[in-house]
Amino acid sequence: MKRLLYILSAVFVFSSFAPQKNQPIKSGEKLVYAGSYNMSGLMTQLAQVTMSTETVSTAKNAYLHLSCELSTYSKWDSFFKIRDIYESYVNPVTLKPSLYKRSIDEGGYTKKEKYVFKGNTVNSTVKKRKKPETQKTFTIGGSTQDVISLLYKVRTMDFSKFKAGQTQSMMIVFDEKQIPVTLKYMGKETVNAGNLGKKECYKLSIGAKTDALRGKDKNLIWLTADAKKVPALLKFSIPVGTGQLVLTSATGI
Amino acid sequence: MRKLSLILACVFGALSIAFTILPMDTLAFLPIGLALIFGLLTLKKSEEKEKKFPKIIVLLVAFCSLVVLGKTLVIKDEIATDAQFEQQKIETKQEARKELEEIEGLE
Numbered sequence: 001m002k003r004l005l006y007i008l009s010a011v012f013v014f015s016s017f018a019p020q021k022n023q024p025i026k027s028g029e030k031l032v033y034a035g036s037y038n039m040s041g042l043m044t045q046l047a048q049v050t051m052s053t054e055t056v057s058t059a060k061n062a063y064l065h066l067s068c069e070l071s072t073y074s075k076w077d078s079f080f081k082i083r084d085i086y087e088s089y090v091n092p093v094t095l096k097p098s099l100y101k102r103s104i105d106e107g108g109y110t111k112k113e114k115y116v117f118k119g120n121t122v123n124s125t126v127k128k129r130k131k132p133e134t135q136k137t138f139t140i141g142g143s144t145q146d147v148i149s150l151l152y153k154v155r156t157m158d159f160s161k162f163k164a165g166q167t168q169s170m171m172i173v174f175d176e177k178q179i180p181v182t183l184k185y186m187g188k189e190t191v192n193a194g195n196l197g198k199k200e201c202y203k204l205s206i207g208a209k210t211d212a213l214r215g216k217d218k219n220l221i222w223l224t225a226d227a228k229k230v231p232a233l234l235k236f237s238i239p240v241g242t243g244q245l246v247l248t249s250a251t252g253i
Numbered sequence: 254m255r256k257l258s259l260i261l262a263c264v265f266g267a268l269s270i271a272f273t274i275l276p277m278d279t280l281a282f283l284p285i286g287l288a289l290i291f292g293l294l295t296l297k298k299s300e301e302k303e304k305k306f307p308k309i310i311v312l313l314v315a316f317c318s319l320v321v322l323g324k325t326l327v328i329k330d331e332i333a334t335d336a337q338f339e340q341q342k343i344e345t346k347q348e349a350r351k352e353l354e355e356i357e358g359l360e
Contacts, residue, residue, distance in 0.1 A: 034330065039277075039280045041283075042278075042279045042280050042282065042283065043279075044277065044278045044279065044280050045278060045330050047332075048330075048331075048332050056346070056349070056350060056353075058350060058353050058354045058357060059354065059357075060354075060357045061353070061357060063353060065346070065349075069342075071332040071333075071335070071338070072332070073276075073330045073331060073332055074331060074332060074333040075276035075328065075330075076276055077333060079275065079276065083335065083338045083341075085341075085342065085345060087345070087349065089349060089353055098353060098356055099349060099352055099353055099356065101345065101349060103341070103345060114352075116352070116356060118356070
């Protein structure tokens with residue numbers, strides 16, 4: 001259980017960092033990943049991760065709904081079923097979040113989180129299985145965002161101006177608090193990007209002051225070195241091992 | 254020495270069978286490999302009349318490796334259609350829309 005929570009936390013935390021300029025993220029995008037975990041030296045495919053975007057409208061505003069779902073492959077369901085949803089409702093232009101929700105069901109362990117963003121204040125509500133609901137209000141910086149929206153925002157950054165080894169510090173909201181995250185540009189590498197074929201990518205290292213991540217330059221993300229900056233590969237190192245997310249399909253980009 | 258390697262071959266052989274049945278993918282090759290090593294080692298250390306049991310272990314483990322390889326190549330990794338999860342997603346989205354309207358009302 002703890003191992004899976006670490007994996008999921010790591011995936012989202014290390015994938016999140018702040019942008020320098022904004023470009024609209026397209027509605028209708030769908031990225032599918034095969035999630036593997038290193039078990040005793042062998043990568044074992046465990047789950048499918050789907051990241052998608054769509055427009056959601058209320059009477060007053062239109063939001064971009066950023067969704068990230070994780071489901072274990074059917075062969076694992078009888079042994080350890082996981083159904084997780086991470087969602088962020090953001091301004092379609094600035095990607096500033098208004099609402100962040102997380103609902104996890106991992107082998108019967110459930111947890112629901114809701115973060116409401118109001119200016120520089122966040123109201124969080126957390127409900128864990130068999131525990132009473134807790135609420136918390138905390139202050140954040142002007143550019144602090146939730147982990148999902150930041151993952152999309154990073155794709156608006158212009159890495160062509162970055163030099164190898166260049167770093168940038170940022171802040172994210174994670175586990176009912178604001179935590180610093182550091183992004184390091186490590187140069188370019190060519191990796192397999194699913195149905196997009198082999199792609200030259202920006203290789204980035206992520207460091208966060210959280211127990212969810214371990215090691216120096218062991219939490220990595222490869223973004224296609226084009227205007228779309230699709231995350232093609234993610235590798236993570238956590239206290240209980242290592243794993244990766246490999247892009248298998250990208251549509252609507 | 255023969256006794257120790259025979260015990261280890263038995264232990265890893267049992268694990269090999271368990272891992273082959275469970276959806277452990279290529280992870281099953283770990284006990285399979287160890288069972289093969291200790292099985293073959295036992296065979297080498299055995300007298301002619303003692304070779305029957307380690308031979309069975311080696312053959313059983315070899316069969317397990319074929320099953321694992323077959324499962325890896327044939328069974329596709331796919332997620333099941335989960336009506337409950339789909340319903341949950343719809344409800345979450347409806348809830349979110351209401352919550353967003355409440356947030357807008359506060360502004």
